[in-house]
Amino acid sequence: MSARIVGVHGIGNRQPGKTPDEAAAVVGDRWTTALSRGLGQNSGVHAVVAYYAHHLATDAVQGATDPEYLSEPEQQMLLRWAAALDAPMEVAQGRLATPARASADWIARRFALDGRLVRLLVTVFCRELHRYLSDPGCRAAARDTVAETIADHHPAVVLAHSLGSVVAYEALWARPDLQVDLLVTLGSPLALPGVVFSRLDPGPSNGRGVRPPGVRRWINIADPGDVIAVPRGLTHYFDGVDADLTTPIGVFDIHKSAGYLSCPTTATALAALLGLP
Numbered sequence: 001m002s003a004r005i006v007g008v009h010g011i012g013n014r015q016p017g018k019t020p021d022e023a024a025a026v027v028g029d030r031w032t033t034a035l036s037r038g039l040g041q042n043s044g045v046h047a048v049v050a051y052y053a054h055h056l057a058t059d060a061v062q063g064a065t066d067p068e069y070l071s072e073p074e075q076q077m078l079l080r081w082a083a084a085l086d087a088p089m090e091v092a093q094g095r096l097a098t099p100a101r102a103s104a105d106w107i108a109r110r111f112a113l114d115g116r117l118v119r120l121l122v123t124v125f126c127r128e129l130h131r132y133l134s135d136p137g138c139r140a141a142a143r144d145t146v147a148e149t150i151a152d153h154h155p156a157v158v159l160a161h162s163l164g165s166v167v168a169y170e171a172l173w174a175r176p177d178l179q180v181d182l183l184v185t186l187g188s189p190l191a192l193p194g195v196v197f198s199r200l201d202p203g204p205s206n207g208r209g210v211r212p213p214g215v216r217r218w219i220n221i222a223d224p225g226d227v228i229a230v231p232r233g234l235t236h237y238f239d240g241v242d243a244d245l246t247t248p249i250g251v252f253d254i255h256k257s258a259g260y261l262s263c264p265t266t267a268t269a270l271a272a273l274l275g276l277p
Contacts, residue, residue, distance in 0.1 A: 004274060006155040007031045007049040008146050010162020010187070010257060011121075011128045014053040020145075024051035031159075034258040038267035043276050047159070050149035052142035052167060056131045065120045067100035073134065074126040075100045080194040081122075082106060084230050111225050117254055118227070125228060129163055129189075133199050139170075146171040150178050156273060158215075159266075161186040161257045162228060170201050172212035182273055183215045186260040187222060187229045191237040204237070211240025219243045219269050221260060228255050245269075 007028070015023035031047040039045050067078060075094070082103040083092035087110075096102040101119070108118035132139050146167050150158060158180050160168035165188035172178055190209070191197050200209060211218050218241050222229035225248070231237075235244045247266075249259030260266060270276070 004155055005035070005045065005047045005157045005159060005270075006150050006153050007047045008158065008160040008164035008168040009049055009051065009053065010164045010255075012124045013051070014057055015051075020051050020054055023054070024049050027051055031257065031261055034261035035266075035270075037262035038264065039271065039274075039276055043274075045270075045274070045276075048149065048153050048155075050146040050164075052145040053128075055138050055141040055145065056128045058127060058131060065116070065123055067104045067119055067123050067126070068098055070100055070123060070126055071130070074130045077126050077130055077195050078103050078122055081126075081192065081230075084193055084195070085110060085227065107227055111227055113225075113227075113254055121227070121254060125163070129166075129196070132163065132167070133196075139201075142167050143171045143174055147175045147178065150180065151175070156181045157184065157270060158182070159184045159186065159261070160188070161260060162189070162255065165190055166196060166200070169209075169212060172214060173202055176213040178214045180215050181217065182269070183212070183218045184266065184269055185218070185220045185234070186257065186266070187226045187255050188220060188234065189228050189230065191231055191234055192228075193231070197237060207237075209238040211238065215240075217242045219245065221245045221247060221263075221265055221269070223247065223249045223255075223259070226255050243269075 009027050028047055028049040031049055035045045078100050079094050087106050091103055091106045104119045104122045108115040165185040189196050220234040220241055224246050233244050235241045245265050247263055249263050
């Protein structure tokens with residue numbers, strides 16, 4: 001079985017009560033709909049999504065939208081993230097009474113975003129990212145799921161959003177036999193210092209990461225206001241990035257996959273390879 005596009009979802013895609021196959025179908029339909037908005041309803045585009053969110057599920061219920069309920073390592077991750085966004089020293093070093101909440105609220109003010117949405121975003125991001133990076137079993141399972149989906153469908157394009165760009169990068173390195181014409185990373189935190197970049201597998205060499213060997217071309221797309229796609233410009237940190245593009249996806253689409261998938265920049269990147277007008 002083949003599909004021309006395989007997607008790798010980001011944070012916040014857990015589908016409770018559904019099997020992994022059912023969840024993959026739900027997320028895949030959402031991605032197909034969003035891509036069709038950008039490429040045109042008659043494009044015939046269909047995305048198969050590698051669903052790995054169940055591997056990162058935690059029992060955390062209390063404080064699901066409040067960064068103060070993050071674990072200590074997760075809060076430290078948030079402080080390093082705020083530092084990468086040039087937060088004031090008292091915020092970045094956690095000197096305030098409620099450091100995690102203060103960091104989230106500073107990010108909201110810095111980017112003129114809704115504070116409640118940012119608190120939810122940072123809480124989910126830190127929990128899922130920390131689980132992925134700190135639990136070898138979960139990391140291997142998520143990476144294997146992505147690699148197996150690519151192997152099963154032989155796509156021309158892999159679209160990887162948010163945390164999914166980290167999982168896809170590592171999966172493609174772990175399986176150099178997987179050949180992909182184009183990797184498109186969307187809203188990627190791959191270069192986030194002290195949080196992601198130095199903890200990648202394989203890790204950077206002489207301060208540089210490298211395009212996975214089976215990937216022929218790599219395009220990175222980031223909204224200038226995306227608080228997770230930091231620092232800006234993957235070409236400063238990775239060799240083999242063919243294009244580093246900046247595009248607005250909408251003020252109300254804070255880091256959302258749908259905004260990236262339907263934007264003209266993504267459509268242009270895909271159209272020529274897929275033979276679309």
